[in-house]
Amino acid sequence: MAERSQKDLKQARKTDLSGEAFLTYLYRALVSAIFSTAGTKGESLTYAEAEEILCNNGYSTEIGTQAAGLLKKIESARYGGLIMDAGVRSDLLSETKQVVRSLLR
Secondary structure, three states: OOOHHHHHHHOOOOOOOHHHHHHHHHHHHHHHHHHHOOOOOOOOOOOOHHHHHHHHHOOHHHHHHHHHHHHHHHHOOOHOOOOOHHHHHHHHHHHHHHOOOOOOO
């Protein structure tokens, strides 16, 4: 799952992606990193499940809350029709990279 997370982050960096594809890669990168912390596999999580998995696997409440909040932000953008301009893409990619790196250390 850690390898998949890194692969999806790399794919999200491509500039020619549609907004939906970009958000899908970010979502999968984050979810894969979260599942990796538990040594399990999966495709999707709720915010509460993400926070619970991280807190039950030795991560602080702060990290759990941050990852769950990012998951919520990505899903809101994905299903809420947020316009994916360069600034929004950059911010989401940067935040996702930071969270994934903190989880995969």
